Amino acid sequence: MERHIIVCIKAVIAQVPGKRVVRAPDVLALNPFDRPALEVALCMKEEGSGTVTAISMGPESAAFALSEAMAIGVDRGILVCDPALAGSDTLATSTALAAAIRKLEPFDLVLFGTRTADSDTGQVGPQTAVLLDLPLVTGVSSMEQKDASLVVERRADGFQENFEVSLPAALTIHPGSVQPRDLGLSGIERAFEEGTVDQWGLSELGLSPDQVGWAGSATLVASWTRAIKEKKCEFLSGGAEEQADELVKRLVALGLIG
Amino acid sequence: MSEKHRAVRRSVRAFCEREVLPIAKDIDQEARFPWEVVEKMGALGYFGIQVPKELGGAGMDSVSYVIAIEEISRVCGSLGLCVTVHNSVAVYPIVAFGSDEQKQRWVPPLARGEKLGAFCLTEPNAGSDAAAIEATAMRSDAHYVVNANKVLVTNGGVADICLVFVRTDPEAGRKGMSVIVAERGTAGFVVGDLEDLCGMRANPVSSIRLYDCRVPLENLLGKEGMGLRIALAALDTGRIGIAAQAVGIAQAALEEGVRYAKQRRQFGVPIAKHQAVQMMIADMATQVEAARLMVYRAAVLRDHGKPFSQASAMAKLNASEVASKVTDMAVQIHGGYGYSKSYPVERYYRDARVTRIYEGTSEIHRMVIAKNVLGS
Numbered sequence: 001m002e003r004h005i006i007v008c009i010k011a012v013i014a015q016v017p018g019k020r021v022v023r024a025p026d027v028l029a030l031n032p033f034d035r036p037a038l039e040v041a042l043c044m045k046e047e048g049s050g051t052v053t054a055i056s057m058g059p060e061s062a063a064f065a066l067s068e069a070m071a072i073g074v075d076r077g078i079l080v081c082d083p084a085l086a087g088s089d090t091l092a093t094s095t096a097l098a099a100a101i102r103k104l105e106p107f108d109l110v111l112f113g114t115r116t117a118d119s120d121t122g123q124v125g126p127q128t129a130v131l132l133d134l135p136l137v138t139g140v141s142s143m144e145q146k147d148a149s150l151v152v153e154r155r156a157d158g159f160q161e162n163f164e165v166s167l168p169a170a171l172t173i174h175p176g177s178v179q180p181r182d183l184g185l186s187g188i189e190r191a192f193e194e195g196t197v198d199q200w201g202l203s204e205l206g207l208s209p210d211q212v213g214w215a216g217s218a219t220l221v222a223s224w225t226r227a228i229k230e231k232k233c234e235f236l237s238g239g240a241e242e243q244a245d246e247l248v249k250r251l252v253a254l255g256l257i258g
Numbered sequence: 259m260s261e262k263h264r265a266v267r268r269s270v271r272a273f274c275e276r277e278v279l280p281i282a283k284d285i286d287q288e289a290r291f292p293w294e295v296v297e298k299m300g301a302l303g304y305f306g307i308q309v310p311k312e313l314g315g316a317g318m319d320s321v322s323y324v325i326a327i328e329e330i331s332r333v334c335g336s337l338g339l340c341v342t343v344h345n346s347v348a349v350y351p352i353v354a355f356g357s358d359e360q361k362q363r364w365v366p367p368l369a370r371g372e373k374l375g376a377f378c379l380t381e382p383n384a385g386s387d388a389a390a391i392e393a394t395a396m397r398s399d400a401h402y403v404v405n406a407n408k409v410l411v412t413n414g415g416v417a418d419i420c421l422v423f424v425r426t427d428p429e430a431g432r433k434g435m436s437v438i439v440a441e442r443g444t445a446g447f448v449v450g451d452l453e454d455l456c457g458m459r460a461n462p463v464s465s466i467r468l469y470d471c472r473v474p475l476e477n478l479l480g481k482e483g484m485g486l487r488i489a490l491a492a493l494d495t496g497r498i499g500i501a502a503q504a505v506g507i508a509q510a511a512l513e514e515g516v517r518y519a520k521q522r523r524q525f526g527v528p529i530a531k532h533q534a535v536q537m538m539i540a541d542m543a544t545q546v547e548a549a550r551l552m553v554y555r556a557a558v559l560r561d562h563g564k565p566f567s568q569a570s571a572m573a574k575l576n577a578s579e580v581a582s583k584v585t586d587m588a589v590q591i592h593g594g595y596g597y598s599k600s601y602p603v604e605r606y607y608r609d610a611r612v613t614r615i616y617e618g619t620s621e622i623h624r625m626v627i628a629k630n631v632l633g634s
Binding site for chain 2: 067183188192
């Protein structure tokens with residue numbers, strides 16, 4: 001089964017930012033939640049044949065994430081990059097990704113991580129699927145390939161759901177579904193020294209500046225501050241049995257056990 | 259630092275923190291060589307970092323190499339030692355001086371980590387004075403008959419392919435030294451007991467003895483009489499790796515020192531608030547950074563095909579002494595706990611000490627550096 005699988009990935013900010021978010025090379029890393037999606041795509045490629053394309057939207061400093069994807073076996077990396085994309089919310093990001101994915105037709109599958117390690121919305125996968133009018137299953141933990149469809153398993157809230165999905169389709173991959181492979185040194189050398197990351201701007205995508213960036217965003221982050229968790233340490237008094245009873249009582253009251 | 263170099267650091271760090279960190283203390287205490295991790299490292303190309311791609315290696319530059327060694331050593335000095343010795347003084351001389359047939363035969367399995375290499379120079383009576391070796395290899399028909407007593411061989415207990423420095427012409431002094439590649443399993447090839455070391459305990463350092471060991475003539479590396487030249491070329495390269503290893507150990511000690519200083523409270527505040535501790539942290543950070551830059555400079559010179567011997571000697575001398583000082587300060591910051599096996603800094607302290615001894619002592623390095631500076 002020759003498939004064309006597209007994986008959308010992101011270079012996330014790996015260090016807690018100070019007052020301003022700067023996507024500098026030293027603080028970026030490939031989103032760990034995207035690694036399982038890449039792994040699933042590469043396993044499918046190895047089981048059958050076909051190609052895997054990775055797409056990322058971000059500044060030029062994010063291109064390394066695509067090179068890292070190519071280092072583990074992705075065939076092609078495309079960076080969606082344009083100054084007009086600055087300030088994009090999840091909807092504008094999905095608009096840009098959907099435009100890039102349309103340019104890559106025909107494809108069979110579009111994969112996403114369930115969320116990103118920095119902004120953590122989990123919205124881009126579902127929104128992109130809607131814009132592309134693709135069937136979507138989120139949190140997929142395993143799958144079986146059929147000729148023109150996939151049987152996928154989704155686990156959520158202690159339930160296991162099985163779906164048969166016609167292709168082309170979009171899936172978000174559960175982070176615990178597979179163990180992503182490590183980057184080998186030969187792959188890094190090949191991808192970073194010999195590989196090329198294609199770069200597409202708005203003109204290649206056929207989008208106008210008012211569809212993306214701040215202009216195309218439905219939401220605006222008005223402000224952000226670091227959340228401070230209130231931690232309290234309380235010592236229980238009494239004998240060991242009394243302390244244990246009190247502890248159990250409190251855990252039950254909080255709904256954590258019982 | 260290029261994106262490729264950042265990727266090397268991220269990937270090696272991620273692997274080592276996941277696979278090596280959880281066992282680093284135990285393999286040190288048990289003096290156990292972690293085959294299960296070594297096999298994975300082999301699959302990721304760690305044993306053929308600079309080996310050309312056509313010979314099964316990653317074909318990377320020296321900067322990538324030192325970053326990888328630094329990151330492995332940051333988590334486990336013993337494995338950093340295994341990898342750097344294998345790459346720089348076992349595999350590199352075969353790549354640089356071997357015939358095409360020798361390279362095809364030995365390098366691919368070494369580069370994949372399926373076989374491990376060792377460098378057998380030191381003897382009971384020859385260490386810093388390498389030309390004083392007593393091992394011999396005498397021609398007998400199509401073989402050399404090798405007799406050697408090599409000691410303190412890094413990777414000795416697990417090595418399959420050993421570069422053995424011998425005298426092929428006992429009358430020719432320094433010009434009579436040669437390198438014979440001896441394979442484990444050959445009749446007369448004996449691996450001695452493992453050394454019970456102070457540090458680097460997960461590396462199986464042992465003696466290797468060859469008793470009338472018949473090695474085919476085609477196992478001669480280069481030509482007869484090239485032994486000292488090969489040794490010096492290997493050690494020039496090896497020094498960069500040992501320097502990177504020392505930087506990695508020092509970096510680990512710095513991180514642990516900082517972590518503990520923020521957590522440990524005395525006189526009502528974290529000890530990081532005390533100026534005496536801040537002075538140590540500042541010295542540690544500065545020395546580690548300076549040592550790292552010297553190592554990277556030596557690697558860059560090598561990558562650009564420029565002379566790097568002096569730079570690598572200076573980098574090794576400095577990094578090994580920095581590692582000793584910084585690990586000592588990390589123990590000091592930890593106080594009594596730093597002297598306990600409950601915290602990793604005592605391991606760093608023990609591991610750092612030997613970096614001033616192997617692949618050229620600090621004293622030999624000072625002699626080499628002074629000779630170059632003085633021009634005599």
